[in-house]
Amino acid sequence: MRFHSLPGSKRYPESEGEYATALERYNTILDELFAGTEVFVVTADWSDTPNGPAHHPEPRQALHADGVRWWNEPDEDDPHPQFHTHTRLYADRRPWRHGCADELLRAVADDGLAGVFLTDTDLRRIHHPYDGGADVILATSAERDQLRDRHTDWLSTHPACL
Secondary structure, rough: EEOOHHHHHOOOOOOOHHHHHHHHHHEEEEEEHOOOOOOEEEEEEEEEEOOOOOOOOOHEEEEEEHHHEEEEEEOOOOHHHHHHHHEEEEEEEEEEEOOOOHHHHHHHHHHOOOOEEEEOOOOEEEEEEEOEEOOOOOOOOOHHHHHHOOHHHOOOOOOOOO
């Protein structure tokens, strides 16, 4: 399910009012998914090697200082080593509360940080924000439909729901 973070499918906030709208939409969905639970907050960086320096380490390090390296996913399918990449995921566990990820979400809204997601500790509900909205994966189609029906104004009018 895809939700847009600004009216009219606008991609980037241009004023403090639009940032407030985007953050409120992100947090409203996150509250509905995770209120009263703990979540994993996950960020990513990329490198040419498993332990090499990250390409564009900021702002991930600054905004997610509590993130501990959780996973390394190599992509070495290309026969040329200069095209190999390693996606490294960093996670922290925290009680969900409204606004607890606002700095990360604001950076995502600005397209200053990619590869962020929040999930319950059972990995059954995933919220993946991006510049312009968020993709949400839920455990059941009924849960998806209920969430969709509560926020129809935030859905795309595109036939493919993009």
